[in-house]
Amino acid sequence: MMNESPSARGVQRYxxxxxxxxxxxxxxxxxxxxxxxxxxxxxxxxxxxxAIKKNQGAIIEPLFLSSAQAYRDADELEAALSYQIPTWCYTRIHNPTLGYLEDTLALLETYGSDVRAGCCVYSSGMAAIENVTDTLLVRIGNERPNFVSQCQIYGGTFQQFNVRKMQERGIEVRWVLEPADIDEWRKKIDKNTRFLYAETPSNPGLQFFDLKPVIELAHSHGIPMVVDSTIASPALMRPLTFGADIVIHSATKVMSTSGMGMAGAVIARQPIVSNIPNGEMKADFALYLKRYPQRDQGGCLHPFQALMTLNDLRDLRHRVDRLSENALIVARFLASHPAVLEVNYLGLGDHPRHKVASDYFFLVDAEVDPRYQRPVNRYTHLLAFRPRGGHEAARRVFDRLQLIYRATDLGRVKTVATIPAISTHLLQGEECRQMACIPNDLIRLSVGAEDPQDIINDLKQALEGR
Ligand SMILES: Cc1ncc(COP(=O)(O)O)c(C=O)c1O
Incomplete structure (x- = not known):
């Protein structure tokens, strides 16, 4: 202590x-x-x-557009850049406006539990997926890391895993074809497996399975369970609260429902389970991502977009409730229409995964909502259907839509439709689409907040060719 330099004392003061x-x-x-x-x-x-003490009373969180934070002196700069004091420093590393969004997301994803989590937001969902998976795929010695993923995932994620990682960099992804089969997951894990990956429910096939045993399996091998929970959102399901380690969101979707920007988010349990010998990474994975991989690779979210997403989040529960109710009404209509071959919606009683979905998807706080006062299942805004007559017939139905937008988007306040085989899942090719159960005549529908009768009227005229 006696020999401590003036600068060391200065840093300590901060x-x-x-x-x-x-x-x-x-x-x-x-x-x-x-x-x-x-x-x-x-x-x-x-x-x-x-608000009063720091932000002139502003009741809305302030937007910090400054790219950098100034420090009082060299000692404070050193304390900040060595991550010994809370700091935001430079917007690629952090920014106070991002912090407001991150705190809210961490609290929402752990709601109703004692789980402690951190959050790191990204410029898009794909950037979040890339940063999480690449960070976990670190090489240890001469080992070649691999990971195990269900094959029913968003087309962009499939390409990132299959092309960017496996074909271009030789990192093996081991596909699980039937994720409800725990033995299939088990058989694909070995000592070089770094994590298990699920998308629940999946886009567009609405694959869903009992997550808890798969999480337990991951932990029994000392590896984390990573879950893309974009479609469910924390308003319906919070995987961290039943054991998952890392949750990823394309916050572009139902979290930014007004459809005016892109965002991604990672919410990670503190600590995560991992077989990587890196204590700092395991203790607070989200903070680690922010301080090192994201800082070095970019991919940060713009503060303006953070504020937009934060603003869209405020009524998430009500919106998810409304969109899900509408989706069920529309799904029932489609299921009753003679021109429809098949409807895939987890909320339909005869859906093969309805029962397991009913064990997981509950509208948060329905028990204390005066409108319900009981647990209420909701099954998201996403459904898919196949008109009779094959791919060309599906295209004709699609082209006749007048109110519903033809676009590769979902989670919007407006109803949007796409044909995944010629859009979101085009690049993965016929063979990989078959593996992921995405037929060429499938129309994906993200149901919005319009009056459901108007959505039905549009679908009816499109199906009947009038
Ligand atoms: C389930 C899921 N995850 C991730 C993504 C990618 O997110 P983003 O478009 O924000 O990069 C998408 C996009 O559609 C998605 O549907």
Whole structure:
């Protein structure tokens, strides 16, 4: 201590000063933990106190467009850049506006549990998937890492795994064809497996399976379970609360429902299970991503988009409820229409995965919502159907849509349709589509918040060719 240099003492002074900031943050976190889902979605960690003391009373979280943070002196700069005090530093590393979104997402994904999690947001869902998976696919010695994934996943993710990782870089992805079969997952794991990957439910095939045994299997091998939960959103299912390690979102979708931008998010349990000997990474995976891989690779979210997504999130529960109710009404109509061969919607009672979906998908806080006062199953905004007559007939139905947009998008307040075989899942080719059960005549429908009768009227005229 006697030989401590003036600069070391200066750095230490800032570390001491930051302790109060961290304590205050912890107090706000605990306070938020005692609040209901809707309140967290509306406020996150932003408080009246912060608004008055720091932001001129602004009731909406401020937008920090500055690319960099200034420091009082060299000691504070060193304390910040060595990550010894809370800092945002440079927007590629962090930014206060991103922080508001990240706190809210971490709280929503762990809602109703004691699980502690961190969040790191990205410029898109694909950037989030890439950063998570590449970070976990680190080489240890001469081992060649592999990972095990269900094959029914979003087309972009399939290409990232199959082409970018496997074909271009020789990192083996081991596809699970039937994810409900726990033995298939088990047989594909070996000592070089770094993680298991699921998309629940999957886009567009709505594959879904009992997640808990697969999470247990991952943990019994000392590896993390990574779940893309984009379609469900935390309003219906929160995989971290029943054991998953890392949740990924394309926050572009139902979280940014007004459809004006792209965003991705990673929410990770503290700590995650992993066979990688890196204590810092395991302790707080989201913070690790932010401090190192994302910092070095870019892919950061723009603060303006963070604020837009945060603003869209505030009524997530109500919106997911409404979209899911509409989707069920539309699915029932399609199921009753003679020109429809098959409807794939998890909410239909005769769907082969309806029962298992009913064990997982509950509208959060329905028990305390005066409209329901009981647990309520909701099955998301996403469905798919096959008109009779094959691919060309499907194209004709699709082309006749007048209210519904033909676009590769989902989770919108407006109803949107696409044919995955010629759009989202085109690049993966016929063979891989067959493996993932995506027929060429499948129309994917993301049901919006319009009056469902108008959606039905549009589908009816398109199916009947009038
Ligand atoms: C389930 C799922 N995950 C990830 C993505 C990729 O997200 P983004 O488009 O934000 O990059 C998508 C996009 O459609 C998706 O549907």
């Amino acid at each position: 570390i001491e000063e930051a302790k109060e900031v961290l304590l205050e943050r912890e107090r706000r976190w605990q306070r938020a933990k005692g609040m209901r889902f809707d309140t967290i979605a509306v406020h996150g960690l932003y408080t009246v106190d912060e």
